[in-house]
Amino acid sequence: MEIEDYRKQLRELRDIIIDGIVYFSVWYVMSNLDEDMARGLNRYRGFFLSARKSLNDMAILQFAKVFDKDTRTVSLRNLLSAARSNPTLLAPYAKENDLESLESEIDSNEELPGPIKNYRDQRLAHHDREVTKDTSLKYGQMRQLIDDVKDMYNSLSRGHEQLITSFDFISREAKEHTSEARNHVRR
Numbered sequence: 001m002e003i004e005d006y007r008k009q010l011r012e013l014r015d016i017i018i019d020g021i022v023y024f025s026v027w028y029v030m031s032n033l034d035e036d037m038a039r040g041l042n043r044y045r046g047f048f049l050s051a052r053k054s055l056n057d058m059a060i061l062q063f064a065k066v067f068d069k070d071t072r073t074v075s076l077r078n079l080l081s082a083a084r085s086n087p088t089l090l091a092p093y094a095k096e097n098d099l100e101s102l103e104s105e106i107d108s109n110e111e112l113p114g115p116i117k118n119y120r121d122q123r124l125a126h127h128d129r130e131v132t133k134d135t136s137l138k139y140g141q142m143r144q145l146i147d148d149v150k151d152m153y154n155s156l157s158r159g160h161e162q163l164i165t166s167f168d169f170i171s172r173e174a175k176e177h178t179s180e181a182r183n184h185v186r187r
Contacts (some may be wrong), residue, residue, distance in 0.1 A: 001082045006090050010157060012074045013066070017153055018170055020062030021146060025174040027055035029182060034078075040185050048185075059142070060116050064148055068111070076106050083159065094159025102155045109148050116145070133173055 030052045033041065041048045068070075069073040081089040084099050091099060154164040 001062045001086070001090065003089055006079070006160070009074045009079055010160060012080060013076070014153060014157070014165055016062050016065050016074065018148055018165075018167065019039035020066070020149075021058050021167055021171050022140060022174045023055045024146060026178045027052060027059060030055065031179040033182075037182060038112050038183075041182065044185065059117055061147060063142075063149065064116055067106075076149070076156065079156055080106065081127075083156065091159040093162050094155075097160055098155065102152060103160075104157075105148070105152055109145065109152070114136065114143075121181055 030041075030048065059175070065073065066076055069077060071078060080099065080102055084103075087094065087099065088098070148166075150167045157163050157165065
């Protein structure tokens with residue numbers, strides 16, 4: 001892989017992660033309502049219930065993409081594989097053990113996305129008649145996955161060009177703006 005293509009895919013992966021974080025952050029704010037807020041949003045439940053479910057589904061789709069193993073996709077594993085095949089060009093600032101550690105991290109996190117992948121495969125991408133695996137999602141699992149994905153992405157980016165992305169501002173801004181909008185509807 002050429003350096004420009006790698007850099008482009010690294011940026012695309014960052015955008016996938018940012019979208020997932022934003023969708024999850026907005027979903028979280030829309031799901032945590034006091035009684036007055038719930039009453040206010042229920043006036044427009046056809047919109048807000050649909051939007052909340054869509055945000056959850058889109059967050060899951062974005063993070064499923066991050067771990068996609070298909071070689072045609074932009075994913076952590078595929079970018080790591082490219083970096084390992086040509087570390088001098090694609091990961092000049094990474095030590096060999098940095099790339100090995102990142103691979104171990106990706107491997108250990110592929111178990112956590114199991115329910116996410118099951119939900120994506122059996123409910124979002126397809127709607128299986130019979131669900132064969134647990135598709136329930138826990139907030140703590142998603143939160144941990146997001147934190148791990150941010151760290152893994154930044155390890156990959158740091159090894160490539162010594163840059164990291166601060167994702168916290170993006171989440172904070174999405175939550176603040178959603179809270180403001182939600183509070184206007186409550187009135």
